[in-house]
Amino acid sequence: MNRHLSIMFAAILIATLAAQSNEPIFRPSDKNERMAWWREAKFGMFIHWGVYAVLAGHYEDVRDGEWIMHAGKIPLDRYRGYARQFNAGQYDPAAWADLAARAGMRYVVITAKHHDGFALYPSEVTDWDVMDAAGAKRDLLAPLAREVRKRNLKFGLYYSQAQDWYHPGGAKYRYPEGTGWDKAQQGSFDDYIRDIAVPQVREILTRYEPDVLWWDFPMDMTTARASPLAELLKLRPGIISNDRLGGGYMGDTETPENYIPPVGFPGRDWETCMTMNDNWGYVRDDNDWLSFREIITQLVDIVSKGGNYLLNVGPDADGRIPQPSIDLLTQVGAWMKVNGESIYETQASPFKRRIPWGRVTTKPDGSNTLLYLHVLDMPKDGRLLLTGLKNECLSARFLADGSAAKLERSPFGPCVIVPESKCPQGSFGTTIKVWIKGHPEVEPMPVLADDDGIYRLYPMDAKLTGEIPLDQQFGYDRIGPWKDPTATVSWSIHASKAGSYRLLVRSVTPDSAGPALSVRGIGDFQFEIPASKTWKRDYPVRELGTVTLREGERFEIELKPVAKEWKPVYIHLVELVPAEHTHRFKKGK
Ligand code: H79
Numbered sequence: 122m123n124r125h126l127s128i129m130f131a132a133i134l135i136a137t138l139a140a141q142s143n144e145p146i147f148r149p150s151d152k153n154e155r156m157a158w159w160r161e162a163k164f165g166m167f168i169h170w171g172v173y174a175v176l177a178g179h180y181e182d183v184r185d186g187e188w189i190m191h192a193g194k195i196p197l198d199r200y201r202g203y204a205r206q207f208n209a210g211q212y213d214p215a216a217w218a219d220l221a222a223r224a225g226m227r228y229v230v231i232t233a234k235h236h237d238g239f240a241l242y243p244s245e246v247t248d249w250d251v252m253d254a255a256g257a258k259r260d261l262l263a264p265l266a267r268e269v270r271k272r273n274l275k276f277g278l279y280y281s282q283a284q285d286w287y288h289p290g291g292a293k294y295r296y297p298e299g300t301g302w303d304k305a306q307q308g309s310f311d312d313y314i315r316d317i318a319v320p321q322v323r324e325i326l327t328r329y330e331p332d333v334l335w336w337d338f339p340m341d342m343t344t345a346r347a348s349p350l351a352e353l354l355k356l357r358p359g360i361i362s363n364d365r366l367g368g369g370y371m372g373d374t375e376t377p378e379n380y381i382p383p384v385g386f387p388g389r390d391w392e393t394c395m396t397m398n399d400n401w402g403y404v405r406d407d408n409d410w411l412s413f414r415e416i417i418t419q420l421v422d423i424v425s426k427g428g429n430y431l432l433n434v435g436p437d438a439d440g441r442i443p444q445p446s447i448d449l450l451t452q453v454g455a456w457m458k459v460n461g462e463s464i465y466e467t468q469a470s471p472f473k474r475r476i477p478w479g480r481v482t483t484k485p486d487g488s489n490t491l492l493y494l495h496v497l498d499m500p501k502d503g504r505l506l507l508t509g510l511k512n513e514c515l516s517a518r519f520l521a522d523g524s525a526a527k528l529e530r531s532p533f534g535p536c537v538i539v540p541e542s543k544c545p546q547g548s549f550g551t552t553i554k555v556w557i558k559g560h561p562e563v564e565p566m567p568v569l570a571d572d573d574g575i576y577r578l579y580p581m582d583a584k585l586t587g588e589i590p591l592d593q594q595f596g597y598d599r600i601g602p603w604k605d606p607t608a609t610v611s612w613s614i615h616a617s618k619a620g621s622y623r624l625l626v627r628s629v630t631p632d633s634a635g636p637a638l639s640v641r642g643i644g645d646f647q648f649e650i651p652a653s654k655t656w657k658r659d660y661p662v663r664e665l666g667t668v669t670l671r672e673g674e675r676f677e678i679e680l681k682p683v684a685k686e687w688k689p690v691y692i693h694l695v696e697l698v699p700a701e702h703t704h705r706f707k708k709g710k
Pocket of ligand 1: 187394
């Protein structure tokens with residue numbers, strides 16, 4: 122499935138979850154114990170492998186990955202024909218497990234059955250499996266489980282419990298009430314749950330004893346349908362399961378797909394699963410690979426927010442993991458060798474505000490604390506400011522060579538000084554370990570200018586009063602829907618440099634006529650929020666005017682509805698851009 126399309130899916134997922142509100146029935150009481158390895162692991166490998174790999178992304182004029190059977194409405198007989206070419210001739214489970222271990226991954230989750238209904242293991246309840254239908258004719262899961270565990274990694278299984286485009290009655294997205302594109306798919310969803318999903322989940326739990334069960338996803342899942350599946354988890358009391366079973370079961374983990382939430386999920390365990398290109402399953406001409414820098418940035422970003430990173434590979438029908446994936450993971454492994462201690466067993470950053478130069482992870486160290494500073498975009502002045510940190514900093518060292526870094530105090534918190542030779546401007550991937558006294562205490566600080574002189578006022582840094590949510594689902598990063606006309610949004614700012622600044626607001630309303638906001642604190646502005654048909658992703662920029670800042674001035678910018686006719690709006694970003702900047706900004710219509 123395409124990275125961008127996953128957004129839509131997310132909406133479905135939430136709608137399904139929100140519709141249910143019964144208390145989860147299965148909830149082992151030893152959750153902390155059960156989650157311990159997972160919380161320390163941080164980094165895992167997702168593997169999408171199945172019959173779709175034979176098509177390598179192409180069927181007639183349709184291009185898709187693991188959804189190709191659905192996208193191409195491929196008749197069952199025809200698709201079954203492709204299975205015979207799924208022979209796994211070059212499959213080397215030891216090499217896969219090696220790759221995961223070498224990359225620094227601590228667990229592996231593989232598709233036991235995806236939405237096409239095909240079982241990668243010999244299933245007793247169907248002949249639509251690797252033994253009866255595929256060229257491979259052998260269990261592909263058992264040897265991988267063995268090799269993975271040999272290397273002390275945990276082993277998890279993905280199971281599509283609702284969608285099944287092969288067995289009669291399985292759910293089919295956009296085909297209501299068991300209809301599909303092939304008569305053979307018709308049947309009762311309840312019968313399918315009873316005759317296929319339940320016995321197969323029992324099979325995989327008892328045979329492979331997975332450490333994770335990765336449900337996907339809760340289409341049409343009522344409590345009555347979900348509970349026999351949830352009950353089965355008792356066969357593996359230590360198992361960790363995700364939030365995609367449905368029927369009101371929350372599971373153990375939140376699972377943002379192909380996005381990183383701006384503030385994570387405080388109080389919940391969570392895991393971002395991510396494709397390395399644009400598809401989960403093998404697509405031979407999908408060359409839109411993440412860069413090494415993007416992967417490290419994502420890993421560090423996720424871990425700094427307390428989450429895990431489940432990074433996908435999609436092997437071809439012979440069982441070869443694409444070379445670009447191997448190369449990237451090998452690079453990541455080299456980085457993890459040096460920087461692993463700043464990732465594994467760490468906790469979320471104590472800094473709740475955005476840090477412009479990178480991210481922070483932390484670990485208790487007796488009665489003191491370790492901070493790991495991850496440089497993702499080295500500022501030109503070589504100063505890594507720990508804004509608002511009140512603790513005494515004892516010392517700082519580069520992880521790579523153990524050499525000391527200089528510490529200084531500034532009015533806004535301690536600073537680590539990095540010499541240009543160690544970490545040139547714009548570079549990334551350097552980690553600095555800082556010992557601080559006691560438990561971290563961070564006081565709120567005004568927003569400071571970024572390295573480029575721009576003040577960026579983000580949703581996560583705003584002070585909100587009244588009924589007003591932060592929206593960070595599905596990759597959104599915005600304040601809204603702002604429905605309460607008495608609510609306000611404000612940021613406090615410190616001007617470090619005098620000058621004129623252009624005031625820009627990126628906001629949108631899905632409605633036709635724009636409601637108005639006033640801006641106060643640095644002069645009075647009033648403006649209409651632009652309406653846009655593409656309001657879900659697009660935030661037109663409004664330039665409100667120019668303001669003059671004095672050096673050392675501290676002020677607040679406050680947004681407030683002009684009450685006349687208020688309609689729900691979204692605020693994405695407010696910026697103060699030095700007037701001498703020549704950037705062009707897209708004008709809102
Ligand atoms: O296994 C991967 C995806 O195949 C799976 N989750 C990850 C881990 C997934 N299953 N369903 N969805 C994701 C959501 C479905 C999304 C859809 Fe679409 C997006 C349905 C409609 C838009 C993809 C594109 C399928 C049809 C068009």
